[in-house]
Amino acid sequence: MRAARYFGPHDFRLVEIDRPVPERGEVLLRVRAAGLCHSDLHIIFDELGGYPIPAPLTLGHEICGEAVERGEGVTGIEIGRRYVVFGPVGCGNCRWCRSGRDNLCTESRWIGIARDGGYAEYVTVPAQALVAVPDTVSDAEAAVATDAVLTSYHALLTVGRLQPGEGVAIIGVGGLGLNAVQIASAFGAVVLALDIQERKLELARQHGAAIALDSRQLDPQNPPLDRPITLVADFVGTDQTKLLAQQLVARGGRIVLVGLGSVGGPLLGLRAVADEIAVLGSFWGTRQELATVLDLIARGIIRPRVETHPLDEILTWVERLRAGEVESRVALVP
Structure with missing residues (x-):
């Protein structure tokens, strides 16, 4: 399958890799849209002050996808249904997760930042990272809701x-x-x-x-x-x-x-x-806030501006985003 992979600072390429297989507790998603984020530029161009990023790594932490396969032990996830991915999904057991501040979980492996993300045709994610998408929310809106809307909501309403x-x-x-x-x-x-x-x-x-x-x-x-x-x-x-x-x-x-x-x-x-x-x-947001944000979009209270482009054009859109030529948000579609 096609995937946009980070191989180290200033080395970001679209390559062919094997389709992943869901392990225990994971779900395989067919990616329907993945939002392009400025944070990806910080990774690609080594602007995080030495923060460790594993390589090679498929980037992309704003993901909307269709569930196509469940790993062992997964329940409650419907094959064929659309879900978004809560990127900083936590362990579920630490004090941060138990208190509802799962965005601060110290055991989290952020999807698209510490483990493979959504700039690909398929991605595997922990089942507990998935939040169902309302029918009236588009794939692209749902994808960018996971960060571009969630982060803003958390910053203003929860932190601010x-x-x-x-x-x-x-x-x-x-x-x-x-x-x-x-x-x-x-x-x-x-x-x-x-x-x-x-x-x-x-x-x-x-x-x-x-x-x-x-x-x-x-x-x-x-x-x-x-x-x-x-x-x-x-x-x-x-x-x-x-x-x-x-x-x-x-x-x-x-x-x-x-x-x-x-x-x-x-x-x-x-x-x-x-x-x-x-x-x-303020960092990202919580899984519960993500569900709230999707509801706000479904009810028309928030309408995120997002344009879609083929995944094959991701390198072009990375450069355009870096040059300040993107007005709102871009979602890549495999």
């Missing part, structure tokens, strides 16, 4: 504790940030969207942002909302955007860091201490 009526700034309105604009607006926030590309800013306006501005033209000391910005979500994560987030947030506010544009960054220590600014990290 978004409240109706508060001022929220979203820095970076690409694949995740545009979904964040929709989510924040749907839950009653007044949203300031920031980016440096006018087309993305126009999409943010169309998806609920009260104001959308080029961040280079913004005076962070005087943000243009009619209320304090008490929550800032940074979906870029460069040194510049981390600084901007700290300049924007109001006294007593929260900053949620999501993007991985740099592994370090400035900290305005006096501001954080004197104004009690909470700087919070």
